[in-house]
Every structure is written in C-alpha cells, then in structure tokens.
Amino acid sequence: MYKENDKFKEECGVFGIFSREKIDVSLLTYYGLYALQHRGQESAGIVVSDREKLISYKGMGLVSHVFNEKVLNKMKGISAIGHVRYSTTGDSSIINAQPLLTEFKLGQISIAHNGNLINADKLKNNLKKEGSNFQTTTDSEVILNLIAREKKKSIEEAICEAAKNIKGSYALVILTKDKLIGIRDPKGIRPLCLGKINNNYIICSESCALNAVGGEFIRDIEPSEMIVIDNNDIKSIKFSNERKYASCAFEYIYFAREDSVIDEIEVYSSRVLAGKELYEEHPVNADIVIGVPDSGIPAAMGYAEASGIPYGVGFVKNKYVGRTFIAPYQELREKNVSVKLTPLKSNIENKRVIVIDDSMVRGTTSKRLVNSLKKAGAKEVHFIIASPIVRHCCYLGIDTFHKKEIIGSSMNIEQIKNILGADSFYYLSLKGLHKVLGGNKNFCFGCFNGEYPF
Structure with missing residues (x-):
C-alpha cells in the first residue's frame, strides 16, 4: 500500500x-x-x-x-x-x-x-x-x-x-x-x-x-x-x-475544491492571487511557468500573468493513481520511477523553468519533481511555494507529521534549495498570504508560525 x-x-x-x-x-x-x-x-x-x-x-x-x-x-x-x-x-x-x-x-x-x-x-x-x-x-x-x-x-x-x-x-x-x-x-x-x-x-x-x-x-x-x-x-x-474567526488557511491553499467559496473568499481566486503575490515578492527570470497539478496550477497561472512569462503544462498527471497503489520499491524509487507526474519534455527541454506548488511539508516529492525536470532537459529549475513554509504540526483536524519530518522546521532557504537540487527556492511570506486572503479576517496560521487559536 x-x-x-x-x-x-x-x-x-x-x-x-x-x-x-x-x-x-x-x-x-x-x-x-x-x-x-x-x-x-x-x-x-x-x-x-x-x-x-x-x-x-x-x-x-x-x-x-x-x-x-x-x-x-x-x-x-x-x-x-x-x-x-x-x-x-x-x-x-x-x-x-x-x-x-x-x-x-x-x-x-x-x-x-x-x-x-x-x-x-x-x-x-x-x-x-x-x-x-x-x-x-x-x-x-x-x-x-x-x-x-x-x-x-x-x-x-x-x-x-x-x-x-x-x-x-x-x-x-x-x-x-x-x-x-x-x-x-x-x-x-x-x-x-x-x-x-x-x-x-x-x-x-x-x-x-x-x-x-x-x-x-x-x-x-x-x-x-x-x-x-x-x-x-x-x-x-x-x-x-x-x-x-480563526479559519484554517490551508483550506484556501490546498484542502478546498477550487470552485468553492468559503467565508466569502473564492478559493480559486485566492490561489491565483497567491501566484501574483509570489511574483511581487520573488521575481525570477525564466522561459516558462508551470504548476504542480492540481492545486499548484492556479498560482502558477497567477505568477505567469503577473510576470509576463508564458504559462505552460509541465507535468502530465496519471489520473488513475488513487490514494492506494503498489509502491515502487526502493531500487525503483532510486531510478526515479514516477507513476503520478511525468514531465512534458517538449515544453521544458532547454528552458529555464519556474515550478509553482501549493505547499511543502517534507520536501521529498519536490525533490523528485526537480530531478525529473532536469533529467527531461530543463536548463534551470526554480521551485516556488504559493504559501509560507510549514514549520509546525497541526492539532486541529489535519493529519500531519512529527516536527522532525517537516523540512522547514530545521532548515533555511539555502539548505532547502540544496536538498531539492533546485537553482533557487522561494516561498510566500505570511504577510503575503494574509494579504491574498483579504487581510480583514483572522486565520489560523499555526502550522506556519506556531501560534494556535487555543
């Protein structure tokens, strides 16, 4: 399993x-x-x-x-x-x-x-x-x-x-x-x-x-x-x-479906705005912006719109991979076998690529994605997260990890960049996320800053 x-x-x-x-x-x-x-x-x-x-x-x-x-x-x-x-x-x-x-x-x-x-x-x-x-x-x-x-x-x-x-x-x-x-x-x-x-x-x-x-x-x-x-x-x-209000910020970042509206905030629009805010905070020169399917795509489109860099499809997703399937054993994982996301080589070969994902917890999947893009011929891979870096566990209804497993709890940006094998690594600031969500309500940012509503 x-x-x-x-x-x-x-x-x-x-x-x-x-x-x-x-x-x-x-x-x-x-x-x-x-x-x-x-x-x-x-x-x-x-x-x-x-x-x-x-x-x-x-x-x-x-x-x-x-x-x-x-x-x-x-x-x-x-x-x-x-x-x-x-x-x-x-x-x-x-x-x-x-x-x-x-x-x-x-x-x-x-x-x-x-x-x-x-x-x-x-x-x-x-x-x-x-x-x-x-x-x-x-x-x-x-x-x-x-x-x-x-x-x-x-x-x-x-x-x-x-x-x-x-x-x-x-x-x-x-x-x-x-x-x-x-x-x-x-x-x-x-x-x-x-x-x-x-x-x-x-x-x-x-x-x-x-x-x-x-x-x-x-x-x-x-x-x-x-x-x-x-x-x-x-x-x-x-x-x-x-x-x-102390609404969970992760509802907008990842959990909720894009066509939902929660507490008067359109989920899809908030993800696009996160991408635009990312460009304001972290402008990068590149040839193409791609999103990690599915929840990273709206932010990638927002980044592309704000930067003027073309948006393109970077990964082909296997729609038949559900929550359970036969896992590649260690030898195959080391050979970078991918059953869920495969790079679209024609779109990223010989290009400087910006990859936008919705969030990062452990970083293991991000590392594999960077590696797969470089193997497919990308000249540069810049990995950017459309939310603040997760640093803490959640106790309010999310199945999380031990803190030692959370990459942002013990590593800085330079260390994470090196672990991923990316040419650069950035993430949205907490101030930027609050701005994206309207700034007029309180949210639970506990997994980002360790401050919980209880």
Missing part, C-alpha cells in the same frame, strides 16, 4: 439535506459526497431518516465504491446526512466510518464530524467513569456521547450543552428522525455552509457540493452558530458569545 505522504492530508467532508418536497435525499447526498471526495477517501457513509427511524449504510473506500443504486434505493426518507473520511483521530477501519448512529433518551441520533477535539481524551475518560461505552476510537463519538448524556428538554439544548464542553475544531451535521442540525465551532476553523434546492435545505462543508446537486448557496454558517431545520422552520441559535 502507498500513501502520498508529502502533503498535509484532507480532514473530512460532511453533507446534510432536509426535504420538504418529494426528492431523493439519499441520491442527492451521494452526489454531494462525491463532490466532497477530495476531503477524504478512506470511508464513506450515509444515514437517512424516514420520519420513524434512521437507516445507516457505510463502507471503506470511495463514495462510488461504497454505494450503488440498489443500496440507495433502499434508503428512502425525508432527510439525510453523509460523511467522507480521512482519519485524523482514530484508526482507518470500518468501525470508525461515519456518520455515527446511536439511541438515547430523545430517540435516535446520528452525527458526522469534520475536525479534531484537543480535549477528547480527557472528556472520554470522564464519560467512561460515568458509564459511557465507546465502540470507536474517534473523537466524534465523544461528541455523540456528550449529547446523549444530556437530560435537557430538547435536542437543541442537549447539543448546546455538549458544545460548551468540547474544545477544538468541529463542523457537524446531526440528524434525528425529524430534524437536521448543523453546528460550527466558535473559531470557525472548519468550513460549513447553508444552501437550498427550492424549499429543501442543505448543510455541507463546501459550496462546491451545493453546485453539484443543483443547489443555491445561501450563506456560510457563522462561528458559534447552530442551524436547526425541521418541517416547519429553519432557525439560528448562538451557543456561545465567542465568534472570532
């Missing part, structure tokens, strides 16, 4: 829909999850309410592998939630696949979670002492148990009380037999938005999922906000007085 382990990994994606008309909620959830597949490829699941009970189906693998028409035809109802997972907390196994489903005093409840709780272990130990049982190793089940133990009069009160005890990042969709609920943490670290199809409401991680199902974007769900949808009403509840 092989995992591309030179990038921060996506967290998870959530999708929920409540119908007030006769629509196929399970099929729409399937399409919504398909659009969010980039946020997690380890497992997928859907839970549907038919007004009387909740029906669950989930499995390991991609959305299209887990679900088929036969399965979806058995999942008819008025509302649904879905989840695609990349494990940041808990093992990658079917027992940890979401949405999670349980029953408590107020009836059945299901939850799908994107994020990471930093006080999960403490909460879990306390819950166990009070008699709670755990079937998974995820922090999402901690949230579920906190809600289930509450003896309040309504599900809304139970969720609000649970939210007071959890600390960290969370964007949740919650399903009962007659309600769909969405909740976003007080810092707004993970994205969550509200949309609709006619008179049917949707809550999901990114607006690209709304586009995929023919939905209309209404607005982002605010930090500390809970949205409750039932057959009669849609209401907003503020569960905390804290509403200070």
